[in-house]
Amino acid sequence: DVKVTQSSRYLVKRTGEKVFLECVQDMDHENMFWYRQDPGLGLRLIYFSYDVKMKEKGDIPEGYSVSREKKERFSLILESASTNQTSMYLCASSSFWGGLSTTYEQYFGPGTRLTVT
Amino acid sequence: AQSVTQLDSHVSVSEGTPVLLRCNYSSSYSPSLFWYVQHPNKGLQLLLKYTSAATLVKGINGFEAEFKKSETSFHLTKPSAHMSDAAEYFCVVLSTGAASKLTFGTGTRLQVTL
Numbered sequence: 423d424v425k426v427t428q429s430s431r432y433l434v435k436r437t438g439e440k441v442f443l444e445c446v447q448d449m450d451h452e453n454m455f456w457y458r459q460d461p462g463l464g465l466r467l468i469y470f471s472y473d474v475k476m477k478e479k480g481d482i483p484e485g486y487s488v489s490r491e492k493k494e495r496f497s498l499i500l501e502s503a504s505t506n507q508t509s510m511y512l513c514a515s516s517s518f519w520g521g522l523s524t525t526y527e528q529y530f531g532p533g534t535r536l537t538v539t
Numbered sequence: 540a541q542s543v544t545q546l547d548s549h550v551s552v553s554e555g556t557p558v559l560l561r562c563n564y565s566s567s568y569s570p571s572l573f574w575y576v577q578h579p580n581k582g583l584q585l586l587l588k589y590t591s592a593a594t595l596v597k598g599i600n601g602f603e604a605e606f607k608k609s610e611t612s613f614h615l616t617k618p619s620a621h622m623s624d625a626a627e628y629f630c631v632v633l634s635t636g637a638a639s640k641l642t643f644g645t646g647t648r649l650q651v652t653l
Contacts, residue, residue: 426582453639462548464629464643465583480640512583516639526571526590526633528641530583 425449426531428513434537441500443534445513452518454496455528456480456488459510471496472518503538510535541566541632543613545644553652558602558617560647562630565611571633572613573641574604578626586628589613600624625651 429444447454453472457465457480467480469488477488485507489497496515500507514528546561564570574586587598594606600623604615613630630644 455640457643462645464645466643467640470640514583518639526639527585527588532582 426513426515426529428511428531428534430534431532432535432537434539435500435503436539437504439500439503439538441503441536441538443498443500443511443513443536445496445498445515445531446494447496447513447515447529448494449515449517449529450493451515451529452493453516453528454490455514455516456486456496456498457512457514458482459512459533465512468498503536505538508536508538541570541634541642543572543630543632543642543644545630545647547647548645549648549650551650551652552620554622555619558615558620558624558649560615560628560630560649562613562615562644563611564613564630564632566632569608572604572606573631573633574598574602574613574615575629575631575643576626577629577646583629586615620649620651622651622653625649 426447455470456468459465466482471477471490487499511534513531516528542565544563571590573588575583576586577583587596589596589606597603602617627646627648631641634640
């Protein structure tokens with residue numbers, strides 16, 4: 423079974439703190455993703471990476487950065503946390519699509535519920 | 540750009556009655572479409588996917604979805620709801636390109652009552 427793990431299920435931080443969310447996958451997947459999930463908005467893509475040290479902005483990258491130093495690990499960084507970053511953060515991984523969409527699937531971690539006070 | 544619209548934010552059905560969760564897509568070419576389910580306090584799980592093979596797709600737990608190009612729809616159905624189906628459901632479209640991104644709908648919360 424594919425396993426995507428996230429470092430914390432619940433996290434409480436203060437405004438202005440630097441926050442690190444860690445994600446690890448064990449399937450040797452090329453692609454990794456960070457989403458945030460908010461009620462009524464679905465999941466929105468923050469950043470993704472298709473290779474080690476490669477990163478691409480998603481739809482809502484402002485206020486976030488990422489790091490991928492190893493293939494299995496993808497970190498989301500909030501440089502200076504703000505209250506509007508209180509949310510559920512989901513990490514996902516997938517193999518390279520390569521045109522064979524019949525086999526494509528993203529696998530999700532359990533999520534980290536971050537509260538910024 | 541591809542997008543999906545889930546027409547209902549909340550659907551309530553009685554146990555044993557049919558389920559219909561509606562999704563419309565927008566795409567300039569034949570899309571790959573998915574339904575994901577998220578049970579309370581659990582991660583997202585793939586329910587089913589359409590990838591331009593058969594237009595009627597069967598998924599897990601008795602769910603199925605039909606791709607209708609003429610209506611740009613990909614509605615999720617189940618003949619008989621079970622209490623365990625209560626969850627949030629997301630319609631999703633795959634965009635092609637270097638890193639195969641998914642674009643999620645806003646979700647439909649399914650409530651199942653006795």
